Amino acid sequence: xxxxxxxxxxxxxxxxxxxxxxxxxxxxxxxxxxxxxxxxxxxxxxxxxxxxxxxxxxxxxxxxxxxxxxxxxxxxxxxxxxxxxxxxx
Numbered sequence: 001x002x003x004x005x006x007x008x009x010x011x012x013x014x015x016x017x018x019x020x021x022x023x024x025x026x027x028x029x030x031x032x033x034x035x036x037x038x039x040x041x042x043x044x045x046x047x048x049x050x051x052x053x054x055x056x057x058x059x060x061x062x063x064x065x066x067x068x069x070x071x072x073x074x075x076x077x078x079x080x081x082x083x084x085x086x087x088x089x
Contacts, residue, residue, distance in 0.1 A: 007080045011035065012054065012087040025061065026075035026086075037075060037088060044077040051075055056084030 006019045009029060020029035027049060030037050039049040047066030051073060058078040066074060075086075 008083045009080060010083070010085040012085065020080050022079060024079070026058065026073075026078055026080060026084075029080075030075060035088075039076050042076045044074050047074065049074055049076045051089055052087040054085040054087055057081040058084065 005022050007022070008017050009020055009026065010017045015035060018029060018033040018035065020026065024032070027037055027039060027042070037049055037051075040046045041048070044060070044062055044064030044066055047064075047068065050066065050068055052071055053073045057080075058073050059081050060074075060078045062077045064074045064077055068074060
């Protein structure tokens with residue numbers, strides 16, 4: 001039986017690092033650890049969950065329609081490609 005690969009999400013501020021499975025969106029991983037994230041649509045339409053990607057890489061499970069800057073990402077519709085550091089806004 002193969003084991004799911006996990007990555008570490010480091011959140012700037014008063015949060016401890018959390019792990020994420022490659023199949024979970026970053027929003028799902030944050031919610032599983034009771035990290036409060038503002039969101040609405042869960043599909044990249046509204047941009048309410050917009051956050052800063054400090055380092056690392058993410059991949060979108062669906063193309064977001066909301067506007068995001070080069071250093072931002074939408075946790076609702078992307079997965080981590082490795083360990084990442086983020087800032088929730």
